[in-house]
Amino acid sequence: MIYLDNAATTKPVKDISRLYADYSESGWFNPSALYSPALSVEKEMESSRSVIKSVINAPDMIFTSCGTESANTVIFNGWRRKGKEKFHFITSSYEHPCVYEAFRHLEELGHDVTYVVPGKKGYIDEEDLVKEIRPDTALVAIMHVNNETGAINDITSLSRAVKKANPDTLFFSDGVQGFLHVPFDMKNSMVDYYSASAHKIHGLKGTGALFFRHDSPLREYIYGGGQERNLRSGTENTFGIFVFQKAVSDHLSRNEEISRHLSELKEKCVSSLMKIKGAYLISPERSSDHIINIAFEGVRGEVLLHLLEQNSIYISTGSACSSKKRTYRIHDSVGVPHNISECVIRISFSDENTLDEIDELCKVTELAVERFSRYSRR
Amino acid sequence: MIYLDNAATTKPVKDISRLYADYSESGWFNPSALYSPALSVEKEMESSRSVIKSVINAPDMIFTSCGTESANTVIFNGWRRKGKEKFHFITSSYEHPCVYEAFRHLEELGHDVTYVVPGKKGYIDEEDLVKEIRPDTALVAIMHVNNETGAINDITSLSRAVKKANPDTLFFSDGVQGFLHVPFDMKNSMVDYYSASAHKIHGLKGTGALFFRHDSPLREYIYGGGQERNLRSGTENTFGIFVFQKAVSDHLSRNEEISRHLSELKEKCVSSLMKIKGAYLISPERSSDHIINIAFEGVRGEVLLHLLEQNSIYISTGSACSSKKRTYRIHDSVGVPHNISECVIRISFSDENTLDEIDELCKVTELAVERFSRYSRR
Numbered sequence: 042m043i044y045l046d047n048a049a050t051t052k053p054v055k056d057i058s059r060l061y062a063d064y065s066e067s068g069w070f071n072p073s074a075l076y077s078p079a080l081s082v083e084k085e086m087e088s089s090r091s092v093i094k095s096v097i098n099a100p101d102m103i104f105t106s107c108g109t110e111s112a113n114t115v116i117f118n119g120w121r122r123k124g125k126e127k128f129h130f131i132t133s134s135y136e137h138p139c140v141y142e143a144f145r146h147l148e149e150l151g152h153d154v155t156y157v158v159p160g161k162k163g164y165i166d167e168e169d170l171v172k173e174i175r176p177d178t179a180l181v182a183i184m185h186v187n188n189e190t191g192a193i194n195d196i197t198s199l200s201r202a203v204k205k206a207n208p209d210t211l212f213f214s215d216g217v218q219g220f221l222h223v224p225f226d227m228k229n230s231m232v233d234y235y236s237a238s239a240h241k242i243h244g245l246k247g248t249g250a251l252f253f254r255h256d257s258p259l260r261e262y263i264y265g266g267g268q269e270r271n272l273r274s275g276t277e278n279t280f281g282i283f284v285f286q287k288a289v290s291d292h293l294s295r296n297e298e299i300s301r302h303l304s305e306l307k308e309k310c311v312s313s314l315m316k317i318k319g320a321y322l323i324s325p326e327r328s329s330d331h332i333i334n335i336a337f338e339g340v341r342g343e344v345l346l347h348l349l350e351q352n353s354i355y356i357s358t359g360s361a362c363s364s365k366k367r368t369y370r371i372h373d374s375v376g377v378p379h380n381i382s383e384c385v386i387r388i389s390f391s392d393e394n395t396l397d398e399i400d401e402l403c404k405v406t407e408l409a410v411e412r413f414s415r416y417s418r419r
Numbered sequence: 420m421i422y423l424d425n426a427a428t429t430k431p432v433k434d435i436s437r438l439y440a441d442y443s444e445s446g447w448f449n450p451s452a453l454y455s456p457a458l459s460v461e462k463e464m465e466s467s468r469s470v471i472k473s474v475i476n477a478p479d480m481i482f483t484s485c486g487t488e489s490a491n492t493v494i495f496n497g498w499r500r501k502g503k504e505k506f507h508f509i510t511s512s513y514e515h516p517c518v519y520e521a522f523r524h525l526e527e528l529g530h531d532v533t534y535v536v537p538g539k540k541g542y543i544d545e546e547d548l549v550k551e552i553r554p555d556t557a558l559v560a561i562m563h564v565n566n567e568t569g570a571i572n573d574i575t576s577l578s579r580a581v582k583k584a585n586p587d588t589l590f591f592s593d594g595v596q597g598f599l600h601v602p603f604d605m606k607n608s609m610v611d612y613y614s615a616s617a618h619k620i621h622g623l624k625g626t627g628a629l630f631f632r633h634d635s636p637l638r639e640y641i642y643g644g645g646q647e648r649n650l651r652s653g654t655e656n657t658f659g660i661f662v663f664q665k666a667v668s669d670h671l672s673r674n675e676e677i678s679r680h681l682s683e684l685k686e687k688c689v690s691s692l693m694k695i696k697g698a699y700l701i702s703p704e705r706s707s708d709h710i711i712n713i714a715f716e717g718v719r720g721e722v723l724l725h726l727l728e729q730n731s732i733y734i735s736t737g738s739a740c741s742s743k744k745r746t747y748r749i750h751d752s753v754g755v756p757h758n759i760s761e762c763v764i765r766i767s768f769s770d771e772n773t774l775d776e777i778d779e780l781c782k783v784t785e786l787a788v789e790r791f792s793r794y795s796r797r
Contacts, residue, residue: 049452058436061436106625109642109652109653137643142643245659246654246658247625263491264521264523274517278484278659347454
């Protein structure tokens with residue numbers, strides 16, 4: 042099997058058996074209980090929090106159940122304005138559904154939302170963003186790395202520009218595809234909120250993080266016992282948190298090596314695939330090394346996906362969550378014509394992929410594109 | 420170690436090593452992806468859903484991240500009325516914080532909430548409830564089993580009475596302490612929504628369920644890719660779901676044996692503890708076999724908790740999530756005077772506890788109560 046859909050999810054960290062053995066022996070207590078084994082669990086959870094925060098030098102963080110919940114929490118409760126009932130929001134037209142659909146809901150509630158379009162360059166332009174800011178703009182949300190194209194937004198500069206235009210406007214960045222892939226220093230930026238998801242970096246599904254500043258307004262979205270700093274209720278997913286911490290630690294211990302390796306994989310993969318007939322690269326110059334978004338004109342993405350699958354090579358046509366209701370919102374946003382959008386595939390790496398696998402992918406893709414073209418009725 | 424705080428959380432199922440081996444080999448794919456290994460994961464997830472639904476004969480169910488999220492989803496979006504902006508809600512004064520705090524938030528939003536008080540009998544009376552129903556009552560929420568006293572509410576009768584009084588009123592029951600402990604047939608009741616949490620029945624933390632009827636209105640609370648039947652977004656916590664399914668299956672295979680065992684444990688424990696000086700039983704006659712709520716007058720609950728802890732016996736003074744901000748809301752609701760409330764402990768069993776452990780608990784408790792009384796300055 043050659044797994045190249047790491048932007049959808051990643052294989053969980055190896056050697057979890059000791060972690061689970063420890064967990065089922067002494068790590069499963071309720072961290073809110075008052076006896077000492079429970080206090081140890083709470084302490085271990087706080088130590089996990091420190092490790093995970095350190096990745097982006099974040100002031101504070103709460104654990105959530107996923108990147109989607111983190112984004113919803115900010116969009117619905119990560120701002121608090123007074124004086125009137127409806128406010129203005131800005132986001133981009135190519136956000137992940139967890140951000141896009143949440144803003145659509147704010148519109149339903151009567152708020153005003155501006156969707157900034159990245160256009161052909163592939164990322165959000167500072168001027169395009171700043172000119173939309175109004176005195177009543179409560180929150181701006183611009184993703185760090187686009188989940189389909191891999192485009193990197195310079196959220197440090199964008200957040201500074203936003204605050205300069207309106208110091209009362211808050212800035213959120215969905216960091217699910219950026220966390221551990223693209224360096225970011227939260228304290229050195231003006232970003233108020235940033236989200237991450239464990240299963241995108243070899244953790245388990247069901248564990249997310251929401252990073253924030255102490256002085257950025259935030260109210261709980263899930264009400265109850267107040268477990269996570271009174272900002273997220275529900276018993277913490279401790280096992281997921283410990284695996285998250287392990288995944289982050291493993292990565293950090295080989296950070297540079299992983300970066301170098303991913304960069305090599307991408308370079309080789311792009312240069313080989315671009316030699317194939319009809320190749321059209323969508324990922325812009327400034328994009329994360331773990332994502333390649335490419336189309337082969339005349340070969341529908343789904344057809345290519347299944348042709349590759351016959352060779353046990355797994356890729357995607359776009360984000361997994363929208364795989365069953367395909368739209369071209371993201372590719373429309375970056376000016377890709379529909380005859381190309383329908384041919385798009387996304388190849389996404391983890392550090393476990395090898396150069397040999399890339400060779401195999403490129404070879405099979407070339408044959409598949411050729412074979413399909415031969416039988417095509419076009 | 421004698422663990423008697425199973426209402427806070429339970430030790431996860433044994434023999435998970437094969438489950439995790441399978442998961443990390445072939446179960447970790449994103450269930451929304453289009454290739455066949457991902458479709459297998461989706462299929463396994465659907466089979467888990469069927470097993471878990473079967474426990475209460477539920478029409479349908481979505482996976483959530485916890486009981487708290489399930490409750491919030493219903494209270495904020497499990498009803499939909501038109502014609503005016505503010506509606507009326509009814510709940511009980513002794514609900515878990517995930518329900519109580521959510522209703523407090525509905526009050527903040529301008530809705531009208533009535534809190535029905537169980538009083539000394541310990542459970543919600545049908546007449547007391549029905550007389551509060553108004554034409555604009557959108558939702559009634561009455562928990563199945565109280566998390567501190569163990570009291571069982573007859574939600575089948577209550578839901579029928581509510582629908583008789585107002586067919587448009589929806590009925591939710593927080594089933595976190597009832598699920599697998601107290602028999603319930605959802606299709607045979609008029610309950611619209613019911614919630615459960617995996618870690619209370621030997622699953623992992625971070626996995627919850629929300630059961631519902633197809634014709635009961637429900638809107639998503641966490642917006643995004645629409646993974647769970649368009650009612651809950653975010654990549655599903657597949658490993659948590661598989662462990663949830665295993666925990667349920669293990670229980671179902673020994674259902675009667677477990678019931679009998681828990682009933683024996685409780686009977687023995689209550690009769691022995693009630694012989695101790697100053698004992699005051701709070702759990703009413705009709706209460707779940709896995710919870711005993713009792714006080715020893717003159718010995719503060721926290722003191723007794725730590726005295727027992729010195730003997731490696733772990734109990735609680737109340738629900739874990741409110742352990743660090745102790746209030747007497749629940750005991751006030753059932754008419755317990757404050758000099759007793761502050762002495763309350765909760766002992767909660769799982770099928771792994773033994774009669775010998777109960778002997779040990781009772782012996783140590785008796786000595787602790789005696790010792791404390793001797794040195795007490797009262």
